[in-house]
Amino acid sequence: MRKAILFLFLAVPAFTGCASLTIRAVDYSWSFESVFTADSSGYVRAEPKTIAFDARELFRAETNDPAGAAGAVVRMIRDSDGYYFITSAGFKHVYIFTWSRAELSLKKRVLIAEQGMTKPYFNRRPLGIELVANGQTYLLNRKGIIPGDKK
Amino acid sequence: MKKIAGVLALFALLLLQAGGALAQTSDYEIIESFKAKQQFLLGALKNAQDLGQPGQFAGEISRLEADYAPHRKLLADGLYPGTLETSIVELREQLKKTTERVLLAEESRKDKVTIVEVTKRVEESGRKIVEITAQNEQYRAALEKMTVEVQDLNTRIQKLTDENTGLLGTIRALQLENKQDKESIARLKELTEKLNANIRDRDELIVKMMDSLFDEYSKANLSEAQKKNLLAISQQNDYVSKIVTTIDGNIAYVGAAQLTPQDVRVLRDQQKRLAVKWEGIKPFVSKLYPDEPTRSRDITTVDGRLTDLKKGTDAAIWRSLQQVFSANGIAIFPFSSGGEFHGSVLVYLDEQLKDPSRARYQLFRNKVWDSPIKDQWLPVIPTDELSERQRLEIEERIALWGKKVSALLWRWVLIGGFIVVAAGVGVGVAVAMSRKKKTPTVTS
Numbered sequence: 001m002r003k004a005i006l007f008l009f010l011a012v013p014a015f016t017g018c019a020s021l022t023i024r025a026v027d028y029s030w031s032f033e034s035v036f037t038a039d040s041s042g043y044v045r046a047e048p049k050t051i052a053f054d055a056r057e058l059f060r061a062e063t064n065d066p067a068g069a070a071g072a073v074v075r076m077i078r079d080s081d082g083y084y085f086i087t088s089a090g091f092k093h094v095y096i097f098t099w100s101r102a103e104l105s106l107k108k109r110v111l112i113a114e115q116g117m118t119k120p121y122f123n124r125r126p127l128g129i130e131l132v133a134n135g136q137t138y139l140l141n142r143k144g145i146i147p148g149d150k151k
Numbered sequence: 152m153k154k155i156a157g158v159l160a161l162f163a164l165l166l167l168q169a170g171g172a173l174a175q176t177s178d179y180e181i182i183e184s185f186k187a188k189q190q191f192l193l194g195a196l197k198n199a200q201d202l203g204q205p206g207q208f209a210g211e212i213s214r215l216e217a218d219y220a221p222h223r224k225l226l227a228d229g230l231y232p233g234t235l236e237t238s239i240v241e242l243r244e245q246l247k248k249t250t251e252r253v254l255l256a257e258e259s260r261k262d263k264v265t266i267v268e269v270t271k272r273v274e275e276s277g278r279k280i281v282e283i284t285a286q287n288e289q290y291r292a293a294l295e296k297m298t299v300e301v302q303d304l305n306t307r308i309q310k311l312t313d314e315n316t317g318l319l320g321t322i323r324a325l326q327l328e329n330k331q332d333k334e335s336i337a338r339l340k341e342l343t344e345k346l347n348a349n350i351r352d353r354d355e356l357i358v359k360m361m362d363s364l365f366d367e368y369s370k371a372n373l374s375e376a377q378k379k380n381l382l383a384i385s386q387q388n389d390y391v392s393k394i395v396t397t398i399d400g401n402i403a404y405v406g407a408a409q410l411t412p413q414d415v416r417v418l419r420d421q422q423k424r425l426a427v428k429w430e431g432i433k434p435f436v437s438k439l440y441p442d443e444p445t446r447s448r449d450i451t452t453v454d455g456r457l458t459d460l461k462k463g464t465d466a467a468i469w470r471s472l473q474q475v476f477s478a479n480g481i482a483i484f485p486f487s488s489g490g491e492f493h494g495s496v497l498v499y500l501d502e503q504l505k506d507p508s509r510a511r512y513q514l515f516r517n518k519v520w521d522s523p524i525k526d527q528w529l530p531v532i533p534t535d536e537l538s539e540r541q542r543l544e545i546e547e548r549i550a551l552w553g554k555k556v557s558a559l560l561w562r563w564v565l566i567g568g569f570i571v572v573a574a575g576v577g578v579g580v581a582v583a584m585s586r587k588k589k590t591p592t593v594t595s
Contacts, residue, residue: 031229032181032182033177033179035179075179121176121177123178
């Protein structure tokens with residue numbers, strides 16, 4: 001009985017502490033985009049502290065050709081909310097992902113150019129993520145192109 | 152080659168920067184291009200063997216810093232934990248290290264070059280020392296030999312000088328005695344010839360000594376020290392005084408001697424040789440003197456002695472010629488030059504023309520003029536002393552004397568003939584008259 005009281009005495013404050021701790025105003029953004037080159041199996045593995053994923057699903061979604069991922073250059077950036085923006089040269093879209101345990105889940109697929117993008121790149125900007133492609137500049141957030149910010 | 156590599160590296164860097172226009176590009180590219188340029192510069196600096204133009208790398212670093220300054224914040228993220236500033240500092244530190252290294256390498260290279268040069272110089276000096284040592288050894292041997300020769304010559308010259316002094320004294324004593332016996336004349340002649348031979352020998356020795364010193368001195372490869380050494384030897388041997396003594400001996404000889412035409416030839420040759428040799432060694436002799444006044448005095452003395460010798464020889468010639476006349480009992484006015492000789496002979500001939508004598512003519516012609524004067528003496532007398540015209544005048548006067556003597560002879564021949572004819576006629580008349588007186592009368 002005494003043991004049970006002691007357990008409760010120690011455990012209750014601990015559980016109480018875990019449930020209530022929240023860090024706010026977190027900025028997940030990357031200062032600049034990462035540019036990855038997928039390996040022969042289409043797997044993207046960047047430097048430590050970033051991310052690694054299989055790009056074949058992405059290419060399947062964009063071109064219906066998962067094999068196209070092999071050796072492809074993939075550009076990726078993260079905004080302050082933690083959403084991932086991913087695209088590649090030749091893509092028509094920018095893919096916006098949210099993350100969950102060991103997964104990237106598509107939040108939004110934003111059409112940029114029907115003819116495909118040449119030399120696309122991302123920059124982090126105060127109001128969102130800047131995309132430059134085909135000589136055009138776009139400002140994106142998790143919902144897609146911020147209206148009025150296409151230049 | 153290293154310079155070319157340095158220049159190429161900078162050229163490549165300029166191309167890299169030219170390609171890195173930063174107007175509108177990916178932040179990622181900005182960071183990557185900065186990294187690339189910074190790394191390139193860093194590598195170029197680490198590998199640089201030559202810094203090319205002074206300040207060129209420093210300029211490139213400053214330019215990189217200025218170009219990327221607007222992206223300082225981005226670079227702070229991209230280069231984390233580094234920054235633009237730390238990257239530039241890294242480059243500048245590397246530049247400093249490279250500069251020091253290149254300078255050290257340059258110094259080392261220069262040192263190596265210096266070492267090689269010094270080694271070469273040392274080797275060259277070594278070779279020269281060996282050569283000079285060998286030359287010195289040769290020179291020392293030659294000098295020793297020459298010193299012995301000069302000493303030997305010196306002894307012989309001194310011996311001849313002493314002997315000549317004795318001979319001259321004896322000759323002068325005999326001349327004063329004026330003995331005309333055959334024995335005394337023969338003795339005088341013998342002594343004179345001996346003195347003459349001695350003087351010739353001594354002249355030869357002096358010239359030989361001059362040659363040995365002068366030839367050695369004239370060698371082009373003699374060092375200053377070696378030349379000084381030679382000068383010292385010459386000074387020890389009282390070189391100039393020997394030349395003066397020799398010339399003085401010759402002057403004394405020609406002042407006392409009765410010369411033959413052969414003697415005159417020899418004397419004149421010797422004089423010429425001495426004069427030429429003296430002119431040749433004057434520069435060398437000049438160096439024997441430590442001070443100008445002594446040098447000038449002694450050289451002037453020798454020059455004057457040579458002139459005196461020439462005058463003395465000329466006087467001896469005329470004196471010997473006079474002796475030819477007086478030895479044959481021909482009284483002629485004294486002469487001591489070509490002009491005086493010409494005048495004296497003409498005066499004598501003119502006297503003879505007034506009272507021509509066959510005997511005197513024959514004596515003059517055969518014993519004096521034709522030989523030895525005309526065939527032996529006149530050839531040794533230069534025409535600038537006795538001109539052709541003067542010689543011709545004398546010849547014409549002698550010829551005239553000869554004609555007069557011939558005419559005189561013919562006159563006596565005619566007179567003799569007349570006397571003979573007249574005597575013959577007288578004898579014939581006398582004989583005829585005596586025959587007429589002795590003829591008998593016939594009666595019936």
